[in-house]
Amino acid sequence: MNFYQKLGGLILGSRLRRLSEYFLSEVNKVYAEKGIAFDASWFSMFYLISKNEHISLIDIAETLEVS
Structure with a gap:
């Protein structure tokens, strides 16, 4: 069992935060590519x-x- 499996639901907030940061980073790249x-x-x-x-x-x- 890996680290994340051991933590179960406790890790959900951390994973969602990382996903949110990833999405914002990707959107910011699109803005930058468009010169915005x-x-x-x-x-x-x-x-x-x-x-x-x-x-x-x-x-x-x-x-x-x-x-």
Whole structure:
């Protein structure tokens, strides 16, 4: 039994985090290839601002559930 099998469900969060980081990295490569200076991890914030120009920083943080 390998390390990941021994940990079972405990490792799920770690594996999902790595998968998320991989996807963001791949999306960032596409932006770079297209000459777009943008980090995909900022998409949610910019989307909120595009839908409501007057949204406050506090409202953004609450909506995105970050502190």
